[in-house]
Amino acid sequence: MTDFKRFLRGLRFAAFIGSALMVAACASNPNDPNNPGGSAATPGSAQDFVVNVGDRVFFESDSTELTPQARSTLDKQAQWLSQYNRYAFTVEGHADERGTREYNIALGARRAQVTRDYLIARGVDGSRMRTISYGKERPVAVCNDISCWSQNRRAVTVLNAGST
Amino acid sequence: MTNKPITPSRATLLSRRRLLSVAGGAAAAAVVGGRVTPAGAALKLDITQGTPQPIPIAIPDFVSGGGSEEGGPGREVNQVITNNLRRSGLFQPLDQASFIERIQTIDANPRFQDWRVINAQALVTGRIGRGQDGRYKVEYRLWDVFSGSYLNGQQFFGQPDNMRRVAHIISDQIYERITGEKGYFDSRVVFVDETGPKERRIKRLAIMDQDGANVRYLTSGDDLVLTPRFNPTSQEVTYMSYGRGEPRVLLLNVETRQREIVGDFPGMSFSPRFSPEGQRVVMSLQQGGNANIFVMDLRSRRTTRLTDTPAIDTAPSYSPDGRSIAFESDRGGGQQIYVMSADGSGQRRLSFGQGSYSTPVWSPRGDIIAFTKRGAGSFSIGVMRMDGSGERILTEGYHNEGPTWAPNGRVLMFFRDPGGNAGPQLFTVDLTGYNEQRVPTPSYASDPAWSPLLS
Numbered sequence: 001m002t003d004f005k006r007f008l009r010g011l012r013f014a015a016f017i018g019s020a021l022m023v024a025a026c027a028s029n030p031n032d033p034n035n036p037g038g039s040a041a042t043p044g045s046a047q048d049f050v051v052n053v054g055d056r057v058f059f060e061s062d063s064t065e066l067t068p069q070a071r072s073t074l075d076k077q078a079q080w081l082s083q084y085n086r087y088a089f090t091v092e093g094h095a096d097e098r099g100t101r102e103y104n105i106a107l108g109a110r111r112a113q114v115t116r117d118y119l120i121a122r123g124v125d126g127s128r129m130r131t132i133s134y135g136k137e138r139p140v141a142v143c144n145d146i147s148c149w150s151q152n153r154r155a156v157t158v159l160n161a162g163s164t
Numbered sequence: 165m166t167n168k169p170i171t172p173s174r175a176t177l178l179s180r181r182r183l184l185s186v187a188g189g190a191a192a193a194a195v196v197g198g199r200v201t202p203a204g205a206a207l208k209l210d211i212t213q214g215t216p217q218p219i220p221i222a223i224p225d226f227v228s229g230g231g232s233e234e235g236g237p238g239r240e241v242n243q244v245i246t247n248n249l250r251r252s253g254l255f256q257p258l259d260q261a262s263f264i265e266r267i268q269t270i271d272a273n274p275r276f277q278d279w280r281v282i283n284a285q286a287l288v289t290g291r292i293g294r295g296q297d298g299r300y301k302v303e304y305r306l307w308d309v310f311s312g313s314y315l316n317g318q319q320f321f322g323q324p325d326n327m328r329r330v331a332h333i334i335s336d337q338i339y340e341r342i343t344g345e346k347g348y349f350d351s352r353v354v355f356v357d358e359t360g361p362k363e364r365r366i367k368r369l370a371i372m373d374q375d376g377a378n379v380r381y382l383t384s385g386d387d388l389v390l391t392p393r394f395n396p397t398s399q400e401v402t403y404m405s406y407g408r409g410e411p412r413v414l415l416l417n418v419e420t421r422q423r424e425i426v427g428d429f430p431g432m433s434f435s436p437r438f439s440p441e442g443q444r445v446v447m448s449l450q451q452g453g454n455a456n457i458f459v460m461d462l463r464s465r466r467t468t469r470l471t472d473t474p475a476i477d478t479a480p481s482y483s484p485d486g487r488s489i490a491f492e493s494d495r496g497g498g499q500q501i502y503v504m505s506a507d508g509s510g511q512r513r514l515s516f517g518q519g520s521y522s523t524p525v526w527s528p529r530g531d532i533i534a535f536t537k538r539g540a541g542s543f544s545i546g547v548m549r550m551d552g553s554g555e556r557i558l559t560e561g562y563h564n565e566g567p568t569w570a571p572n573g574r575v576l577m578f579f580r581d582p583g584g585n586a587g588p589q590l591f592t593v594d595l596t597g598y599n600e601q602r603v604p605t606p607s608y609a610s611d612p613a614w615s616p617l618l619s
Contacts, residue, residue, distance in 0.1 A: 062498075064453070097583070100522040100536050100565055101390060101611065102435040103492065103499055105404075105411075106448065106455040106476040109432060113453040132411070133432065133450070137388060142362045144562070144583040 044084045046159045053080045057115065059153040061098070064110040066118060074115065077157055078122030085128070088160045091115045093133040096149035101135060108133030115155040207285060207308040207315065209254060209343050218256040219342060221249060222284035222309075224267045225260070229293020229301060237300060237327040238292040244331035245288065245338070247375060248349045251592070252339065252575070253599030258284055270305050276312040284309050286342060290334075292327075299323060302330050306338055316341050328377060333619060348570035349374060352615040353577065354392045354401050354418065357381065358587050358608035365587075369403060371418055374570070374614070376604035382418060391435060391566075392416075394615045396528075397442035401613070402426065404434045413447050415462075427460050427467060435478045439506075440486045446470070448478040457491055459506075470508035479523045482506070483530055490514070490524035490533050501535055503550070514552040523566060527573045534558075534567035534576055545578045545593070558597040563588075568614045577603065579610040 041048040049055060054077070057070035066074065081087065093112030095104035112131035120126045141148035209219050223246050226238040249255035265278035270289045279287050290304040305317040316337060320330045329350065336347030357370040357379075369382040369389050382401075383389055392403035401416045413426040413436040427433060429449050436447040443462055448455040457471040457480050471477040475495035482489055490503045496513065499520040504511040515521040519539040526533050527547075537544045537557070544560035545567050563581040570576070574595055581588040587608025593600045603612075 097563070097581075099538070100479070100499075102448070102478045103476060103494075103522055105390075105432075105434050106450065106478050109450045109455065110453040110476070134388075135390075137365065137367075137390070139363055142585055 049077075049080055049084075049157075049159060053077055055158065056154045056156040058150060059111055059155070061096070061149070061153065062107070063153075064107065064114050066114060071118065074118050075122060078119050078124050081119070081124050081128070081157075085125075088128045088162075090158045090160060091119075091129055091131045092138075092156045092158055093131065094138060094152055094154050094156070095136045096152040097136045097139060098149055099136060105133050105135035108135050111153075111155045115157070119157075207311065207342060216254060218254055219285050220256045220258055220283050221286040221288065221338075222258045222263060222279055222282070223249075223288045224263055226290035226292045226302070226304075227267060227270065229291040229303070236292070237324060238290075241290070241292060241302060241327055241331040241334070244328050244375070244377075245335045248332065248335040249338065251375070251601050253594050253601075254339070254343060255286075258282060270303060273312070273314075274307060276307070276309050279307075279309040286315075286338075288334075288338060295321075300327060300330075302327070302334075304334050306341055328373065329618075332373070332375075336617070345574065346572045346617070348572045348575060348614075348617065350618045351571055352618070353568075353590075353603070354382070354394060354613050354615070355590060355605070355609045356389060356392065356611040357606070358610060359385075362585055362587070369401070369416070370605075370609075372605070374603075379606055382416060382421065391611050393437045393613045395438045395442040396440050396616050399615070400438075400442070402436040402438060402445050404436065413445065415445075426462075427465070429467075435480065437481055439482050440484050446480040446482065446489060448480070457489070457508075468508075470504065471511070481525050481533070483526045484528050485530060490526055492522040492524060499538075501533070501548075501552075514550070515548065515555075516552060517555055525567050525569060528569055528571060529573035534569065536565045536567065536578075545576060547576075547595070556597065558593050558595070559591070559600060564591075566611055568612050570614055571617045577612045577614060579612060581610070 041051050054073045057073050091112045093108035095107045099107065112133055116129055116131050139152040141151040209216055223242055225242050246257045250257050262282045264281060265275045267274065267289050270291045274287055274289060287307040287309050288304055292300055292302045294300050299321050301319060301321055303319040306315040308315050318337065322330050332350040335349040339347035351374045352371055353374055354369060354371045357368045358365050360366045366385045367389050368385040369392055370379055371382055372379040388406040390404045392401045394401055399418045401418055403414055405412055405414050411432045411434060413433045415424045415426055426445050431450040433447050433449050436445050438445055444459050445462060446457060446459045449458050454474055455476045455478050456469060457477050458467050458469050460467045473495045475493050477491055477493045480489050480491040487506055488503055489506055490501060492499050493502050499522045500513055501515040501521045501524045502511055503514050519537050521535050521537050523536045524533045532547045532549055534545060534547050537546050542560050543563045543565055544557045545564045546555055546557040548555040561580065562583055564578055567576045567578045575592050577590060577592045579588040580591055588610040590603040590605055590609045590612050591600055592603060
């Protein structure tokens, strides 16, 4: 139980670092493999996945198409997930707040689905993953302009806590 | 106005039922004073054309009918009626300080000249007293001041905690007598109560009277809940809930709190709405990247597919006659409103304006649908006719969403979100686009759904 709690705490911390770095590095390249912040993570750990691989991809407004950058992130995710195949995981689809509630739930589901399909095409076993859509219910960035909306239109690959 | 949350109890339910039965019987037995002029007056507010001038109405405090303490429920009944009529935008309750005649009894004609002088067109007098069994007896009379005639009246018996309810029923009778259309005050609204920071919003189902009073919470906040919708025929709600597995459509009885899952589907189910007779739930099922519309018969549990496109088909809403379903789809590119027969046949596009159109909601009168429209940087609430013509925008701003109709089809409620870290609030607007009013809620609130009339 204690280990589990510690894992959760670590995961949350890793997610925080991950998103903080991504925001900071947005102008250059958020997927820079030489990112100095990532060096501390143990290879194969959840933190390693979030910091060194990148747990999320972003979409254009109303779009469910994977951008070249998103595909490159998912290529790395697929590689990592194949190497550390003990993990089960969930692909979460999200939308920004500039849509209606029902449409955004469906849009998030479709984003999760294209992400899932891409990972499967890159050799990840579909039985390891489930998808869920949160629509616009769980934004990571909160403001009234595109700087936030573009971070919220995302699909996040979340390693299941129980699978380590 | 006090927003005292009332804990539901068996006693409340019993007395509510009792109130209704007694009130129903009292309609025939309503005692009307002997010296009143029979109805047949000219006082009538035509609300079918343009923007009506609100009718000046005088509502003096109800007189004591004995056994009732000073400043008791008489004052509250008066305030609830005054607030209802004022918020409708169709009445202008006059300042009590301007009243000349001090009403002492409701059994005699009022001095109409005194009310004409202050330009009251309608007058409501009332009496409230407490019987030996502890119940209150509430009576009211509605008068046409200019013709000097009696319009209508009734008496009600009820427990002390039913006084607001009685006031809503009286408000509806006044509204109906003067406008010729049914009222909507004796109704409730289920909505999503929102607390906490935006990234981790806690959402609970809550229910309140249409004026914001008597808020009660229906779920604990442990599970994310969205889009509650009322059964048009009962005190039952359908909504979407995130539990442990797939997000699901659920049914909830708001009195017993009994919950039930609507169908065990392999993917997420969402965006539910009842059919007009309350026996079916139409909703979206997620199948891979596509959302399609299905209907489930709640008795046979049989599910029927209504749409089958590689698109997002969602937000279905039945016509009041149950024959058609409006919904939104991005099958043509952006989101637009479509309509089909209740069996899924004859699907055709309805909206062709600039921008995207979503969440169509059929008016209970059947002639128009309300929708949420997204334009350049704004979200509006609008209405259009069933052939897609006659579009009118009722309110526009950064984010307005999720219209729901009052039971009489005259007023719409929706939520407005200013964005940023703040949260949404509920508003009503008249079908004309005028008389926007905020509906008080204890914290942020979204996804309102208006109940049918309770009586």
